[in-house]
Amino acid sequence: MDSRVPAELERKIDEAIGHYPPDQKRSAALPLLHLWQEHFGLINDDAVTWIAAKLGLQPINIFELVTFYPMLREKRAGKTHIRVCRTLSCAMAGSYQVMENLCAATGIQRKTDPAAAGHTPISVSPDRNYSIEFVECLASCGTAPVCMVNDDLHENVQPDNAMSILSQPAEKPALYPPHPLEQRIIFKNIGRSNWKTDIKTYLDDGGYDDLRKALQMSRAEIVNEVKTSGLRGRGGAGFPCGVKWSFIKPDEKKPVYLICNADESEPGTFKDRYIIHEDPHQLLEGIAISCFALNARTAYIYIRGEFPEGARILESAIEEAREHKFLGKNILGSGFDVDVHIHRGAGAYICGEETGLIESLEGKRAYPRIKPPYFPAVLGLYMCPTIVNNVETLCAVKHIIAMGGAKYAQFGRPNNTGTRIVCVSGDVERPGYFEIEVGKVTMGQLIYEMAGGIKWGRRLKAVIPGGSSAKVLRADERFKLKQKQPDGSMMEEEISIYDLPMDFDSLAAAGSMAGSGGVIVLDDSRDMVWVLNNINEFYAHESCGQCTPCREGSLWMKKITERMLNGGGVTEDPHTLKTIGDNIAGRTICAFGEACAWPTQSFVEKFPEEFAAHARKSIPPPLPPEDTPRELIEREQIPTSPLARDPGWEKAGADAVI
Ligand SMILES: Cc1cc2nc3c(=O)[nH]c(=O)nc-3n(C[C@H](O)[C@H](O)[C@H](O)COP(=O)(O)O)c2cc1C
Ligand code: SF4
Ligand code: FES
Numbered sequence: 001m002d003s004r005v006p007a008e009l010e011r012k013i014d015e016a017i018g019h020y021p022p023d024q025k026r027s028a029a030l031p032l033l034h035l036w037q038e039h040f041g042l043i044n045d046d047a048v049t050w051i052a053a054k055l056g057l058q059p060i061n062i063f064e065l066v067t068f069y070p071m072l073r074e075k076r077a078g079k080t081h082i083r084v085c086r087t088l089s090c091a092m093a094g095s096y097q098v099m100e101n102l103c104a105a106t107g108i109q110r111k112t113d114p115a116a117a118g119h120t121p122i123s124v125s126p127d128r129n130y131s132i133e134f135v136e137c138l139a140s141c142g143t144a145p146v147c148m149v150n151d152d153l154h155e156n157v158q159p160d161n162a163m164s165i166l167s168q169p170a171e172k173p174a175l176y177p178p179h180p181l182e183q184r185i186i187f188k189n190i191g192r193s194n195w196k197t198d199i200k201t202y203l204d205d206g207g208y209d210d211l212r213k214a215l216q217m218s219r220a221e222i223v224n225e226v227k228t229s230g231l232r233g234r235g236g237a238g239f240p241c242g243v244k245w246s247f248i249k250p251d252e253k254k255p256v257y258l259i260c261n262a263d264e265s266e267p268g269t270f271k272d273r274y275i276i277h278e279d280p281h282q283l284l285e286g287i288a289i290s291c292f293a294l295n296a297r298t299a300y301i302y303i304r305g306e307f308p309e310g311a312r313i314l315e316s317a318i319e320e321a322r323e324h325k326f327l328g329k330n331i332l333g334s335g336f337d338v339d340v341h342i343h344r345g346a347g348a349y350i351c352g353e354e355t356g357l358i359e360s361l362e363g364k365r366a367y368p369r370i371k372p373p374y375f376p377a378v379l380g381l382y383m384c385p386t387i388v389n390n391v392e393t394l395c396a397v398k399h400i401i402a403m404g405g406a407k408y409a410q411f412g413r414p415n416n417t418g419t420r421i422v423c424v425s426g427d428v429e430r431p432g433y434f435e436i437e438v439g440k441v442t443m444g445q446l447i448y449e450m451a452g453g454i455k456w457g458r459r460l461k462a463v464i465p466g467g468s469s470a471k472v473l474r475a476d477e478r479f480k481l482k483q484k485q486p487d488g489s490m491m492e493e494e495i496s497i498y499d500l501p502m503d504f505d506s507l508a509a510a511g512s513m514a515g516s517g518g519v520i521v522l523d524d525s526r527d528m529v530w531v532l533n534n535i536n537e538f539y540a541h542e543s544c545g546q547c548t549p550c551r552e553g554s555l556w557m558k559k560i561t562e563r564m565l566n567g568g569g570v571t572e573d574p575h576t577l578k579t580i581g582d583n584i585a586g587r588t589i590c591a592f593g594e595a596c597a598w599p600t601q602s603f604v605e606k607f608p609e610e611f612a613a614h615a616r617k618s619i620p621p622p623l624p625p626e627d628t629p630r631e632l633i634e635r636e637q638i639p640t641s642p643l644a645r646d647p648g649w650e651k652a653g654a655d656a657v658i
Helices: 007-017 022-040 043-055 059-066 090-091 095-107 199-204 207-213 218-229 243-246 272-278 280-294 310-325 354-361 390-405 407-412 443-450 502-507 528-544 548-565 572-583 593-604 608-613 630-634 651-656
Strands: 081-083 130-135 147-148 152-156 258-260 296-303 339-344 384-391 419-425 434-438 462-463 478-484 490-496 518-523
Touching: 007 022, 007 043, 007 280, 007 478, 022 059, 022 339, 043 059, 059 095, 059 147, 081 095, 081 354, 090 095, 090 419, 090 518, 090 528, 095 130, 095 147, 095 608, 199 280, 199 310, 199 572, 207 280, 207 390, 218 280, 243 280, 243 384, 243 390, 258 280, 258 354, 258 390, 258 593, 272 280, 272 310, 272 390, 280 296, 280 310, 280 339, 280 384, 296 310, 296 354, 296 518, 384 390, 390 407, 390 419, 407 593, 434 443, 443 518, 518 572, 528 548, 528 593, 528 608, 548 572, 548 593, 572 593, 572 608
Parallel strands: 081 130, 258 296, 258 384, 296 339, 419 518
Antiparallel strands: 081 147, 147 152, 419 434, 462 518, 478 490
């Protein structure tokens, strides 16, 4: 044993390694890096070599993680580390002001790196008591702006009183009962008086009875119930869950894995966090039933690194469920063994994409895999059949077993069955979560009745209906939708945004998507170039970098919208933006390509007047030297400012010496 690693830390490290198959120790890389950073405060060369040796890897296998996952730090943070969310709903609620005020109060001079825009390295106060950084959506957009102080989430931070988050404990805003238009099934316990997250409360409420029921059914019966229910995945793509499950062969010889996707990073989405924090046993029951149906003996909950409290709550719920024989060996005397482990991410949005998630769970950078052949149900975790489902989807499974697939399918609309949780944030009076029958509530009801209408009496300008990747809808648009008539025939009708049903098919027909259920509302004071620039910054930061169109294109789009905002927009910019978007979508390994192109394509198309107003100059301004092609500088065809730094490898590259 390394004498610098205390026995208790090494015990935790060995325990973490035990969560993965003996020949897959690499999976423990991220957990070990978390444990190391929590103990020593940073990941230095010693950490890299020690962890690599412990897992039988090369140091580069560990170092490449440190440089990929933003939560891993090579330099020590301050005693109190503050993360300020800079993503859209928080930025709209004043998070940039929060950042400024916190810096002023703590004496932090924020380093600014123009290439990284909002994302500069952690800045530390001179006394090293505080450090601060901007981070992306913390899945709490309904209570924007939000910050994390060490592990604690502070919600509804008032910009003028931001300093109070450093002296006062985080207060959880009250949970609220259902709105009359809601149909709470998964959220039925949220905000219930005397509801606690312990197993006793859950059991007193009939908890784990559905697992008992499922264990009496055959695997095929459970899969059929889920198929009959019509349940579509709640993570973003809306793929039918039962169909996905039926890709697993009943006589599969390899181990089958279930992964619960608790990465919840799509800006505007904040439902899974509430399930995890308020009703963890509901999720575990859904997972146990799903594992039994799929004959999966191991499940991993991949939870984003920014949910430390959620990870702790789930760990203790798993412990309780094991003690009560709902998890572990021979659950409830059924002869079926199932283990559930928590695996924490470390701050990269792309870990939500299921094949990126699997790579990350295998201890690598979260580079999405090429499909085919890597469809997870065929070649997933450790090249074994794997089902990846969202937190909410797995909770719905429990209720499908309770009521039967046919009854579940009566909620919602055909092909859009059941309930789903929609999250409303942005310029509304009462942002929050609402569990609705899919398609039984319209966009107008959601915004005006459930979320209290537009703030400050302003008017609706636009809605992003399914997380920030979804194409924006204009308030004055008309949509042509096929609607079922009382006699059963289908007829095309033209409807306004107010009458648009909140379901998968209607939002797709309207040219956008239901996505992850994150509805971001924009009022008529919003500058659409500013909004798009905020979104572009998210995608430019989060691209994993594997595909050239996505890596380069997302950055170019951000640079152009930023230049437009700074007064340097040229007449060609809207067209250039659209062309870049068109050249990303459909040309990349994963759907992040579409996710980053759709906002730009739709904003430019739907708000041409605003983009034109920001793009009046005829000649592009000079580029900074690092962005200027060398041959143009040499030919002195374009002006540049003097080199701020020696470009090093760029020179070497031009002289062909590397
Ligand atoms: C860029 C990207 C990010 C994603 N992020 C998430 C996420 O945070 N949570 C999630 O459940 N699904 C996310 N997904 C969808 C997953 O890839 C996958 O489809 C989903 O977890 C499947 O579960 P479901 O069928 O239950 O929806 C993302 C997809 C993409 C392309
Ligand atoms: S599309 Fe973007 S995020 Fe997806 S694999 Fe390619 S570079 Fe990575
Ligand atoms: S929590 Fe800040 S935008 Fe989602």
